[in-house]
Amino acid sequence: MMARRTEFTGIVVAIAITCWIAPAHGVNLLTNGSFEIWSGGYTPTTQPDRIFNDLTLSVPGWNFAIGLSSDIYRDKNATGAQSSYYDAAHGDYLAGSGSFQTTHEGISQTFTVAPNTTYQLSFEMAPGGLNYSGSWIENATLGSSWLVELTGALPSAVSNTFNTNLAHFNATGTTNPLAWTPQTLSFTSNAVGGSVLLKFTAFGDLTHVFLDNVVVERMVVPEPGVAGLLLAGTVGLGVVRRLHRGGGRGIA
Numbered sequence: 001m002m003a004r005r006t007e008f009t010g011i012v013v014a015i016a017i018t019c020w021i022a023p024a025h026g027v028n029l030l031t032n033g034s035f036e037i038w039s040g041g042y043t044p045t046t047q048p049d050r051i052f053n054d055l056t057l058s059v060p061g062w063n064f065a066i067g068l069s070s071d072i073y074r075d076k077n078a079t080g081a082q083s084s085y086y087d088a089a090h091g092d093y094l095a096g097s098g099s100f101q102t103t104h105e106g107i108s109q110t111f112t113v114a115p116n117t118t119y120q121l122s123f124e125m126a127p128g129g130l131n132y133s134g135s136w137i138e139n140a141t142l143g144s145s146w147l148v149e150l151t152g153a154l155p156s157a158v159s160n161t162f163n164t165n166l167a168h169f170n171a172t173g174t175t176n177p178l179a180w181t182p183q184t185l186s187f188t189s190n191a192v193g194g195s196v197l198l199k200f201t202a203f204g205d206l207t208h209v210f211l212d213n214v215v216v217e218r219m220v221v222p223e224p225g226v227a228g229l230l231l232a233g234t235v236g237l238g239v240v241r242r243l244h245r246g247g248g249r250g251i252a
């Protein structure tokens with residue numbers, strides 16, 4: 001009886017702890033994470049709906065000046081669309097960076113974290129290409145990936161590679177990508193907090209990698225007082241069950 005009761009209480013506590021930590025929704029620490037706000041750039045007549053970064057492109061929140069080939073692309077359903085070539089994961093615009101086996105093209109953003117706090121980065125990615133005069137002149141055959149790096153107010157730097165699904169690009173079709181892949185990455189700040197640099201660098205066999213809907217949100221952890229109440233309630237539940245099983249004879 002005692003062993004079973006202890007096991008029961010342990011399971012309830014484990015479930016409660018699991019429920020305490022969950023992603024917050026609605027508060028994105030990033031600015032312009034869906035790339036919907038931009039100005040400048042240049043669209044060559046041979047490359048409709050590519051807002052080419054000719055060093056005049058400005059994308060609030062983001063640094064698009066890592067390397068020479070990070071651009072904005074307009075969704076086929078956006079106001080002012082000139083073609084049906086690009087399909088954003090979210091909203092009317094997406095970002096794309098040229099990918100090479102020695103990484104040198106990407107975008108970055110700096111944001112602020114509180115001390116000792118867990119966050120979740122989420123984003124959507126897809127294999128990219130460039131439509132030039134009506135044909136897709138670039139598409140990966142070996143690989144197409146984002147290297148995601150977080151540095152700054154963290155106990156140690158975070159570095160993760162995320163591969164696209166190459167089946168999501170059709171070089172003979174009109175619109176790309178065919179689908180987007182959602183990704184997530186959790187990280188915890190250090191005891192001081194402060195600035196964190198988030199950097200996406202594209203790599204692959206000479207094509208582009210697409211990115212959209214980038215979110216950094218705080219994971220919800222209840223205040224210690226709330227956690228204590230939950231724990232007290234859980235222990236209390238175990239005591240009630242014990243009294244019930246024991247016919248109300250009290251706690252031995």
Ligand SMILES: [Ca+2]
Nearest residue numbers: 034090091093
């Ligand atoms: Ca977007």
Ligand SMILES: [Ca+2]
Nearest residue numbers: 075087088089
């Ligand atoms: Ca779309």
